[in-house]
Amino acid sequence: MSKKINEQEVAELLGNADNILLLAHQYPDGDTIGSNFALCLALQTLGKTVRVHCGDVIPDKYDYLYEDVPQPSFEPDFICAVDVADVKLLGDKTAQLYGDKIDLCIDHHATNTGYAAHTCVDSTCGAAAMVVYRIIGLLGVSLTPAIARCIYTGIATDTGCFKYSNAGALAHRIAADCIDVGIPYEMINRINFDTKSRARIELERMALDGMRFYHDGRVAVMTITNEMVEKSHAGENDLEGLPPIPRQIEGVWVGITLRQKADGNYKISVRTGTHADAADICGVLGGGGHDRAAGCAVDGTLEEATAAILAAVEQTVARITTG
Amino acid sequence: MSKKINEQEVAELLGNADNILLLAHQYPDGDTIGSNFALCLALQTLGKTVRVHCGDVIPDKYDYLYEDVPQPSFEPDFICAVDVADVKLLGDKTAQLYGDKIDLCIDHHATNTGYAAHTCVDSTCGAAAMVVYRIIGLLGVSLTPAIARCIYTGIATDTGCFKYSNAGALAHRIAADCIDVGIPYEMINRINFDTKSRARIELERMALDGMRFYHDGRVAVMTITNEMVEKSHAGENDLEGLPPIPRQIEGVWVGITLRQKADGNYKISVRTGTHADAADICGVLGGGGHDRAAGCAVDGTLEEATAAILAAVEQTVARITTG
Numbered sequence: 001m002s003k004k005i006n007e008q009e010v011a012e013l014l015g016n017a018d019n020i021l022l023l024a025h026q027y028p029d030g031d032t033i034g035s036n037f038a039l040c041l042a043l044q045t046l047g048k049t050v051r052v053h054c055g056d057v058i059p060d061k062y063d064y065l066y067e068d069v070p071q072p073s074f075e076p077d078f079i080c081a082v083d084v085a086d087v088k089l090l091g092d093k094t095a096q097l098y099g100d101k102i103d104l105c106i107d108h109h110a111t112n113t114g115y116a117a118h119t120c121v122d123s124t125c126g127a128a129a130m131v132v133y134r135i136i137g138l139l140g141v142s143l144t145p146a147i148a149r150c151i152y153t154g155i156a157t158d159t160g161c162f163k164y165s166n167a168g169a170l171a172h173r174i175a176a177d178c179i180d181v182g183i184p185y186e187m188i189n190r191i192n193f194d195t196k197s198r199a200r201i202e203l204e205r206m207a208l209d210g211m212r213f214y215h216d217g218r219v220a221v222m223t224i225t226n227e228m229v230e231k232s233h234a235g236e237n238d239l240e241g242l243p244p245i246p247r248q249i250e251g252v253w254v255g256i257t258l259r260q261k262a263d264g265n266y267k268i269s270v271r272t273g274t275h276a277d278a279a280d281i282c283g284v285l286g287g288g289g290h291d292r293a294a295g296c297a298v299d300g301t302l303e304e305a306t307a308a309i310l311a312a313v314e315q316t317v318a319r320i321t322t323g
Numbered sequence: 324m325s326k327k328i329n330e331q332e333v334a335e336l337l338g339n340a341d342n343i344l345l346l347a348h349q350y351p352d353g354d355t356i357g358s359n360f361a362l363c364l365a366l367q368t369l370g371k372t373v374r375v376h377c378g379d380v381i382p383d384k385y386d387y388l389y390e391d392v393p394q395p396s397f398e399p400d401f402i403c404a405v406d407v408a409d410v411k412l413l414g415d416k417t418a419q420l421y422g423d424k425i426d427l428c429i430d431h432h433a434t435n436t437g438y439a440a441h442t443c444v445d446s447t448c449g450a451a452a453m454v455v456y457r458i459i460g461l462l463g464v465s466l467t468p469a470i471a472r473c474i475y476t477g478i479a480t481d482t483g484c485f486k487y488s489n490a491g492a493l494a495h496r497i498a499a500d501c502i503d504v505g506i507p508y509e510m511i512n513r514i515n516f517d518t519k520s521r522a523r524i525e526l527e528r529m530a531l532d533g534m535r536f537y538h539d540g541r542v543a544v545m546t547i548t549n550e551m552v553e554k555s556h557a558g559e560n561d562l563e564g565l566p567p568i569p570r571q572i573e574g575v576w577v578g579i580t581l582r583q584k585a586d587g588n589y590k591i592s593v594r595t596g597t598h599a600d601a602a603d604i605c606g607v608l609g610g611g612g613h614d615r616a617a618g619c620a621v622d623g624t625l626e627e628a629t630a631a632i633l634a635a636v637e638q639t640v641a642r643i644t645t646g
Contacts, residue, residue, distance in 0.1 A: 209528060
C-alpha cells in the first residue's frame with residue numbers, strides 16, 4: 001500500500017536522500033523529460049548524486065533540455081518516478097529492474113496506481129512539471145534558466161501550448177515565473193509545436209487526400225492505412241496528434257480517424273463537439289472514453305469499419321441524418 | 324502633432340468623456356475586436372454611452388466576444404481607436420468619416436503613426452488587449468468574465484496562443500487573471516486555433532501535394548496558384564498563415580511560398596531558421612523584410628519564379644549547395 005504524502009513531505013524525503021535515480025515513462029514526452037530533468041538539476045544543486053533514466057531513447061528534439069546535465073553512474077539508494085501513472089509505463093525492462101523498489105512517485109495523473117512506497121499526486125495540475133516546480137521551491141532551490149526551461153517545456157507540451165482546458169491560471173503563472181529568469185521560449189515552442197518531419201507532412205497529405213465527408217459535412221472520416229505509413233516512412237512519433245484533425249474542420253460535429261493495425265483491422269478514434277457524444281458512439285461498437293474523445297476497434301476491411309462507425313454515429317447522434 | 328500620454332492620463336481622458344465611439348482596424352482580428360469590446364464593456368459599466376465601429380464585417384467566429392454587448396446609436400463626442408497603427412488601417416470609408424477627428428489612440432505597435440490627438444502606445448505588449456487591461460484597472464472597473472474573455476482573446480490571438488516571442492511573462496500573468504474570473508478559454512482557443520474551413524483543408528492538401536524539396540531537403544517550396552484557390556473555394560481568410568508551413572518541416576533551412584497574384588505573376592514569402600537570412604535572399608530580387616521572414620515579387624511563369632528564388636538562395640546562403 002502506497003503512502004500518500006504532500007509536497008512538503010516529498011521535499012523532506014528527497015532532502016534526506018542521496019544517490020537518487022529518477023525515472024521517466026516510456027514513449028517519453030516533454031513533461032516526463034522536463035519534470036525529471038528539472039528535479040535532477042535541483043537535486044544536483046543541493047550537492048546530491050542524481051541521474052535520470054528512461055526506458056526508451058529520448059527523441060533528439062529534447063536535447064536542449066539536458067545536454068549540459070551531468071548523468072553520473074552509481075548504485076541508486078533512492079528511486080523516484082516522475083509523471084509515471086503506472087509501473088507498466090516504465091517499459092518492460094525498467095519495470096523489471098526497478099518496479100518493486102520505487103520509493104517515491106511524483107505525478108499529476110488522477111489514475112496513478114499507487115505502485116511506489118510514497119505517492120504525491122496533484123491531478124489539478126496540467127503537467128507533472130507544475131508539481132515539481134513547487135517541490136523545487138520547497139527544497140529551497142532557486143529557479144535557474146536551466147531548470148526553468150525544463151518546467152516551461154513540461155507545462156507547454158502537456159497543455160498544447162496553453163490551448164487545452166488543463167491550461168489553468170496556475171499553469172500561466174508558473175510559465176511567467178520561468179520566463180522571468182530568462183528562457184528561449186520561442187525556440188522551445190518552435191521545436192515542440194512548429195516542427196514536422198517530412199514523413200509526417202507526407203502522411204498528412206495522404207490522409208487529407210482520402211478525407212471523406214458525410215451527412216452534409218457534419219461527419220468527417222480520415223484513414224491511416226499501413227500502406228500509407230510505409231509509403232511515407234512515418235515512425236511512431238509521426239503518428240501522434242492525428243485524431244483531432246477531422247474534427248477541426250469547420251462544421252464537423254463528429255471527426256473520425258480509422259487507423260489500420262498491424263493485423264489489418266482498424267482502431268477508431270472519435271472526436272466530437274457539443275452536438276455529439278464520442279463515448280456513446282464508440283460504446284455501440286464496444287469501445288468507450290470521454291464525451292469529446294473516445295475510441296473503439298472494428299475487425300474487417302476499411303469499408304466494413306467505415307460502415308460500422310457511420311452506423312454507430314447515425315444510431316446515437318440526434319439530427320445527424322436530417323439535412 | 325499627437326500628444327503622447329500614459330495609461331493614467333488615458334483613464335482620466337476616458338473618465339471625463341461620454342458618447343464614445345471606439346474604432347477597430349479593417350480585416351479585424353482577435354486583438355482589435357477583443358480590446359475594443361473589452362474597453363466598450365468597461366466604459367458601459369461606468370454608465371457611459373459607447374459603441375464599437377469596424378469598417379469591415381466582423382468574422383462570425385468572434386460572435387462570442389460581443390453578442391451581449393449593447394451597441395447604441397448616437398452622435399459621438401469622443402473618438403478612440405484601439406489597436407490601429409495607422410489611420411489608413413481603418414479602411415477608406417471609416418478613415419474619411421472619422422480620420423481627422425480621432426481624440427485618442429490606444430495601441431501596441433511601435434510603428435504607430437501618431438494620427439490621433441492623444442496617443443498611448445506600449446510596444447512591449449504583445450497585444451493591445453494588454454494595454455487596455457491596465458487602463459480598465461485604472462478606470463476602477465473590475466474584471467468581469469465578459470471583459471476577461473475579450474482580453475484573453477486579444478492576447479491569445481496576437482501571440483499565436485502564447486507561442487511567439489511576444490508571449491512574455493506579462494502576457495501569461497494577465498491571461499491567468501482573466502482565467503481566475505472564469506472564462507471558457509478552451510472554447511476560445513478551439514475557435515481561434517483549432518478550426519479550419521473545408522476550403523482551407525482542401526487548399527492545404529493541394530499545396531502539400533505540390534511541395535518540392537531542393538538541396539538535400541534544406542529548401543522547401545510550396546506554391547499557391549489562382550487555380551488552386553478557385554478549385555478549393557478558398558476566401559481571403561483561408562489564405563492566412565500559409566507561408567510558415569514549408570519552414571516547419573524538419574531539416575528545412577529555407578521555406579518558400581509562391582503565391583500567384585491576380586495578374587498571374589508571383590508574390591514570394593521566405594521563412595528561414597538560423598542558417599539563412601530571409602531579407603538577404605529576398606534582397607537579391609528587390610524585396611526585403613526581417614532576417615527570419617521576408618518577401619519579394621517576381622514577374623513570370625511559375626518555373627521562372629521558382630528558378631529566380633532558388634538562384635537567390637544559392638547566391639546568399641553559405642553551404643546550401645554542398646551535400
